[in-house]
Structures are given as C-alpha cells and as structure tokens.
Amino acid sequence: MAQRFALIIDPVDASEERADYADTFTIVDAAAPALSVGELSTQRGDGVFESIGVIDGHAQEVLPHLERLANSARICDLPVPHAEQWRQAVAVAAAQCPPGEAVIKLILSRGVEHGPTPTAWVTAAPATDFAAVREAGVRVVTLERGYDLDVAERAPWLLLGAKTLSYAVNMAALREARRRGADDAVFVSTDGFVLEAPTASLILRFGGRFLTPAPAGGILHGTTQLSVYEFFVRRGFETGYDRIPASDLAQADAAWLVSSVRLAVPITAIDGTALSVDTEFTAEMNRYLLSARD
Secondary structure, three states, X not given: OOOOEEEEEOOOOOOOOOOOOHHHEEEEOOOOOOOOOOEHHHHOOOEEXXXXXXXXXXXXXXXXXXXXXXXXXXXXXXXXXXXXXXXXXXXXXXXXXXXXXXXXXXXXXXXXXXXXXXXXXXXXXXXXXXXXXXXXXXXXXXXXXXXXXXXXXXXXXHOXXXXXXXXXXXXXXXXXXXXXXXXXXXXXOOOOEEOOEOOEEEEEXXXXXXXXXXXXXXXXXXXXXXXXXXXXXXXXXXXXXXXXXXXXXXXXXXXXXXXXXXXEEEEEEEOOEEOOOOHHHHHHHHHHHHOOXX
C-alpha cells in the first residue's frame, strides 16, 4: 500500500439490495485535494466516523463498527449508511493494507453546505507503532467533562452518544493531561462518575471482576472493550457494566485504556496514585486483540 489509500463512496439508500456495490466507489489519490471548500465536515465537524484496526490485511470487528456508525448517523439525523455497501468498501481498503498493523477510517459527513447528498469516504494508512506503550503503560489524570451522567437523556441535541467528527474537546483534554504531567485523561461527570477517555474505553479490575462504565450518559459502547470482555469470559472472569464513582478509581487493582488501534494499554497511575501492572496478562490481552477477529 502507498502511505495512504482513499476511497470516495456514493451513498445509496439503506434499503437498497444488491450483491455488488463496486460501481459506487471511486478510488482517489489520498495526497490530492478531494473535498469541496463547502464541505461541512471541515467547516463545522458535522459528521460521524469510525476507526477500524487492520491486522495483516484483516479488518477487525467490522460489523460492530458499522453498527456504531449507523447509530451515530441516526443520532445526528444523517442518512443511515448501507451496511453491505460500507462492508464492501472496508474490504477494498483492507486489501490495500500490507502485513502488520494499519487503520481504516470511515467518514460520513453532512456534505457540502446546501448540497443534496452527504459525503462519504474511507481511508487506510499504516498505524502508529504502539508496541512500547502497550508494555510500558500510561499515566492518566481525571478531567471534568462538564455535564452530569444523565444529561444525554435531557439534552439529546448534545449528540453525546454519537462518535462525531467534533473532536476538538477530546484533543484539548489530551493536551491538558500532558500539561499536568500525564499521558492521557479519563473524563468524569460533574456528579462524580467515571465516563471514558478522550479516545478510548476504560476497563477496571477489582479482584476477579472487570468493570467498565455503563454505555450511557454519552459513553460510547467500545468495540474493543467488547472484544476484551470476550477474552475475559473465556478466561473465566466476571465482567460487568456499572455507574462507577470516580472515588473508586484509586481502589482498582488494575486498569486499562482500550481502543481499536492502540489496543489494550495498562494504566500505571491515576491522578498520581500508582496502579499495579500485570505485564503478562496485558500481553495476553493484546495477543488476543491482534488475532483475526470479525
């Protein structure tokens, strides 16, 4: 694969049924201009996206990512993407990926301002090498997200359950974490409950039980978190979802940030309080995540 690969999708109606959608894809030069200056994804961040990890040419967890993309589209009043069309687009992009790790991004935008249709495209590129951080771990700080846990029900226009292109707050949180001497952040609600990291899900271990914040209140249901839970269940551990008070973080026996490309990264400290790291157990988690999974 060249350094990057890009594919423009001509969206079709979600109810359309056909076997082959190849004629709805246009391969473009990823280094060349491809979007209009009126594109609302760049002007307003008005769109949704997903990032899919690729291992040796195999796109991981495609269906959960497409389901989450569709859910984000519904929340944002965008046309629901046709699952089979996008699945085929992912397959085309994955075929361009060389051995090793890569990342495919799916983007669905409102389109050009006052235009008739949305804009959709897929990109593929080599992934950042996260081998060192998967082993060494990260230090995190807690940052207030600015809303309580139930605000998503009261104010659906905040789009808290959607994975939108508006990631300026997430990136600002990462910069603030680094200013505080940490590597990453964990958001907490104004009423004192744990949410998620800016670009990852959080998993906590308390004895033989693993917990993650319940996917409500604007918390995305992490696709990699679901795969990690499958790994835990196979190992005979108990898993669950709950409202987790921020005060419980320091009491965890271990913690991880998990995401589609970074995979499982152990947390070494939260707000300066050290956490134990099980290096071999984390390595087992990542070996599982690096295996071919649909």
